[in-house]
Amino acid sequence: MATPTLEKNGTAEAGFADTPYITATFRIRRFNPEVSDEAQWQDFQISIDPKERVLDALHKIKWELDGTLTFRRSCAHGICGSDAMRINGKNRLACKTLIKDINPEKPILIEAIKGLTVLKDLVVDMDPFFQAYRDVMPFLITKGNEPTRERLQSPEDRERFDDTTKCILCAACTSSCPVFWNDGQYFGPAAIVNAHRFIFDSRDEGGEQRLEILNDRDGVWRCRTTFNCTDACPRGIEVTKAIQEVKRALITRRF
Amino acid sequence: MSAETSSSSAISDVEGVSLYDVDHPAPVIEPPRKRTGKTPKGSRTNFEMYAWLFMRLSGIVLVVLVIGHLLIQLVLDGGVSKIGFAFVAGRWASPFWQVWDLAMLWLAMLHGANGLRTVINDYAERDNTRFWLKMLLYTATVFTVLLGTLVIFTFDPNIR
Ligand code: HEM
Ligand code: SF4
Ligand code: FES
Numbered sequence: 001m002a003t004p005t006l007e008k009n010g011t012a013e014a015g016f017a018d019t020p021y022i023t024a025t026f027r028i029r030r031f032n033p034e035v036s037d038e039a040q041w042q043d044f045q046i047s048i049d050p051k052e053r054v055l056d057a058l059h060k061i062k063w064e065l066d067g068t069l070t071f072r073r074s075c076a077h078g079i080c081g082s083d084a085m086r087i088n089g090k091n092r093l094a095c096k097t098l099i100k101d102i103n104p105e106k107p108i109l110i111e112a113i114k115g116l117t118v119l120k121d122l123v124v125d126m127d128p129f130f131q132a133y134r135d136v137m138p139f140l141i142t143k144g145n146e147p148t149r150e151r152l153q154s155p156e157d158r159e160r161f162d163d164t165t166k167c168i169l170c171a172a173c174t175s176s177c178p179v180f181w182n183d184g185q186y187f188g189p190a191a192i193v194n195a196h197r198f199i200f201d202s203r204d205e206g207g208e209q210r211l212e213i214l215n216d217r218d219g220v221w222r223c224r225t226t227f228n229c230t231d232a233c234p235r236g237i238e239v240t241k242a243i244q245e246v247k248r249a250l251i252t253r254r255f
Numbered sequence: 256m257s258a259e260t261s262s263s264s265a266i267s268d269v270e271g272v273s274l275y276d277v278d279h280p281a282p283v284i285e286p287p288r289k290r291t292g293k294t295p296k297g298s299r300t301n302f303e304m305y306a307w308l309f310m311r312l313s314g315i316v317l318v319v320l321v322i323g324h325l326l327i328q329l330v331l332d333g334g335v336s337k338i339g340f341a342f343v344a345g346r347w348a349s350p351f352w353q354v355w356d357l358a359m360l361w362l363a364m365l366h367g368a369n370g371l372r373t374v375i376n377d378y379a380e381r382d383n384t385r386f387w388l389k390m391l392l393y394t395a396t397v398f399t400v401l402l403g404t405l406v407i408f409t410f411d412p413n414i415r
Contacts, residue, residue, distance in 0.1 A: 033275060035281075037275065127291075128289040217298065221307045
């Protein structure tokens with residue numbers, strides 16, 4: 001947000017061809033239960049440098065046009081996972097999506113992620129999401145005495161689950177999954193990714209328990225290989241592949 | 256995107272009277288069957304795994320069976336026009352085609368039924384609806400499989 005603001009409202013005049021600013025419309029799905037039981041699309045026209053991010057546009061709207069606009073963000077740099085939202089129909093982090101990459105010629109649609117209760121504007125209730133995360137026991141489980149030094153691991157063993165260590169729990173994947181939209185009991189991609197991170201960790205001894213949990217009716221077998229999750233993940237994790245690896249581990253465990 | 260858009264403050268009501276305020280917020284829309292701390296734990300059987308495997312394996316076999324079936328019935332040797340009582344009777348005289356059709360009947364029925372079970376699990380929200388839809392599905396499946404099997408084995412080319 002270090003860019004100086006040239007004009008107050010979106011009337012970038014013709015003739016100033018050298019300004020990087022363009023006028024873009026942000027069409028945001030608003031919901032405020034203290035005013036109405038219905039959600040509505042609201043348009044905001046702002047002038048903004050297209051090299052800025054959707055999060056910068058949201059800031060600009062909140063700080064300069066409508067302070068009631070509600071959304072989550074903390075780090076603003078793709079680390080905390082607070083600002084996953086549906087941008088032009090795809091789940092993205094607002095802080096990692098450049099405006100120039102999502103065709104600012106047309107109105108840019110922004111709404112809350114799906115499959116979770118919308119509390120206000122872009123803020124959803126994340127409890128069911130984190131419940132599924134808790135249910136796969138996302139912590140190191142070991143037996144026996146604690147070693148006196150760190151638990152060593154070969155680079156190859158570390159590489160085995162490297163991809164799934166990158167998760168920031170933004171819920172972009174889980175809330176892009178059509179199975180999750182229809183049935184919130186499904187663990188969802190993010191929980192499976194975080195189970196994968198421990199199942200394939202050579203230092204962990206709770207893999208069997210986690211596999212058993214994911215062998216459940218609401219576990220990996222509900223995955224229909226839609227690939228929405230892989231497409232949504234802002235960390236580039238191959239989410240669907242991780243789910244398939246858990247399926248394969250379950251099958252090879254039996255046969 | 257069908258919802259209306261407006262450029263003014265969209266969520267303030269038009270008439271100036273609202274049913275909802277800070278102390279009486281509107282109900283929020285909960286997602287279907289959300290996960291809570293009280294969500295029951297799994298059943299510890301491998302049923303879902305076998306069902307998943309069955310879909311892939313039966314699918315592979317069905318590719319051969321169904322495409323072969325369609326070719327024979329609809330494309331080769333004169334197409335549909337050749338199909339008649341005599342054509343069916345002639346094929347079922349051979350145990351090979353009896354086994355072919357029996358395998359196709361069982362695999363397609365079980366594959367389709369399991370597929371629909373998945374669909375019901377997805378879309379039927381209430382436990383009761385889910386239960387009764389599945390009962391209907393299982394009844395129809397058992398009936399069709401048994402009737403088909405009966406016909407394949409007891410078919411009499413001389414009924415007329
Ligand atoms: C021709 C060869 C076929 C192949 C290779 C095949 C393969 C598959 C596979 C792999 C699935 C599981 C999809 C998933 O869970 O991700 C599936 C689902 C399904 N199949 Fe088949 N199938 C075939 C024929 C049939 C036939 C003949 C029927 C109808 C009797 C049928 C009905 C269904 C249904 C209803 C589903 C569930 C759809 C869903 O999960 O949304 N299939 N099929
Ligand atoms: S796997 Fe990717 S999309 Fe899913 S919660 Fe983790 S970081 Fe977000
Ligand atoms: S604000 Fe932290 S990930 Fe986007």
